[in-house]
Amino acid sequence: MSELNRNPLIDWLLRLYVLASFAFIFAPIAASFVFSLNEDRFPSLPLGGFSTQWYEAVATDPLVWEGLSNTLTIGVIVSLVATALGFGAAYTDYRYRFFGKTVYLALALLPPTIPVIILGLAMLAFLSRVGLSGQSLSVIVAHVVMTAPFAMAIIRLRLSQMDPDLEAAAWNLGASEWAAMRHVILPFARPAILAALFITMAVSFDEFAVAWFVSGLNETLPVRVLGFLQGQVSPRINAIGTFVFLTSMTLVILAQLVLMRRPKEGNPDG
């Protein structure tokens, strides 16, 4: 790029701005990470000695393990179901023109705009009425509702980049609608589908408010964290926080990577 029309002062200010934004966002998380490895009981400066005792304490707490296992199971199921639903909704939008499509799209993308407290309360009221409250299944249902729109948005974006003739070209070359789905639409959307799996899992993994309302005794990890906080302030929370943060970041970064991946030379088997 030409350097001719660039003001160095603006360049430096922009860099500073980006740096400050990241510092602001990540400072609390970094602090939490630092204190999780500090031997002091209370977070205070100067730091005490290095210690992994809080991680050991967390690792030996059966309630944490139970919460983690709930979270992971729920996360996997939610990501699969939400991505499948999201794909269906996105493909419907891509392929068909029908009366009321705008309304259909608005409704499909609505859940993330509802305040989670209201969604949580509504879910609790509804699920208890149909006899589904207080189970892992309740959290799954609630999280699918919350995350499917994300999956849809990601896959829809990918499908919108597809040459509109591609599917018809597959039919023209002898592929039935199912074969075209399997051999053309799914391979084309594959990066977005993988990304949707990771993102929906990350959202489910982190989600607290709705899970708190509907989970009952089957607490997920974020709900367990609140339990800790209500009991006593303990650096164990920093340890769990660090773990949850790293997991979510990993999922989100994976999603970014699959979405950005460039086509590779000579794909040996399509």
Added chain:
Amino acid sequence: MGDRPLVEFDHVTKRFGDMAAVEDLNLTIAKGEFLAIMGSSGCGKTTTLRMLAGLEAPSEGEIRLQGARINDLPSWRRDTPMVWQSLALFPFLNVRENVEFSLRMRGIGGAERRRRAADWLDRLQIGELAERNIAHLSGGQRQRVALARSLVTEPEILLLDEPLSALDAHLKVRMQSVLADLQRQLGITFVYVTHSQSEAFSMADRVVIMSRGRIEQIGAPREIYRTPRTRFVAEFLGSSNIFAGTLVDAIGDGAQVDTPSGRLRLATSPEGFATGDAVVIAVPGDRIELTATLPDAGDNAIEATVMGEEFVGATATVYLEAADGTEMRAQKSHADLEKIDIRTGQKLFVGWRPEHAHVLPPA
């Protein structure tokens, strides 16, 4: 099958909502012919092709392929492969996998698929690109992949939807000869949709000219060029001079027509017209003589002012305007033009021999 046409459109109409994209289309396409369907955008040419490919269902009428009705046959059950304007190559498959696609969909085994794909890639001289990613090919190479992908099942018919429109002029001409040669070697039917007169006229055995969902004229390229059947065709081709007037008298073999630009002579009395009828005459631009002095008696001549020139390769088109405002054009070689030294604003005589005028048949 004998002389039975490969494709028959029998009173086919296609409506989208209230709009008729194709209206009462009757067309037969013979085995092994190169047919071009030509017209401006929205004339129904692409809809016609898509109906044949099974991507649109006709609203009325019947389409037959080898005598059998195919109106309701889904696209994947016909062997009517198409080369798309966008090419529609599968970006997640490499060249060989793209070509193998239709064989794979037909359940043909890996070894056989590979052999047939390699065969077609060699035939189109892109054998060495087999394992390449589509994204790394040039426009002409992608074109060849699209052709190989469509032809690998050895169909009876190939549909082409403006396949060359994305190529630069040089490559376009080269691909035209590739296509024409291929069609001759394979002996299969090509149905080629285009808005480009040069593509249609240089490759096709027969050209169909469409306008507003209807066929204006079907015929061999030279026949359409010399004897346009309707005023639309004459104007669409853009190479003829058109004069509208009334037939005044038919003397012996000849006849005369009164037009706002003057009285014009015809070599023969036009069939189906009586004295006093309105007639439209078309004179091809390459039949026009431009002279500084009044030409021989017996030839037609209209005095006109030079409005401008346009150069295309070895020929130039001279645009002229008669005193009454009638626009005319003449296609001349540069050598011809040098003789009269043309300047804008200059007055010249636009002349032609009576036998070179073509009278459009009665509507």
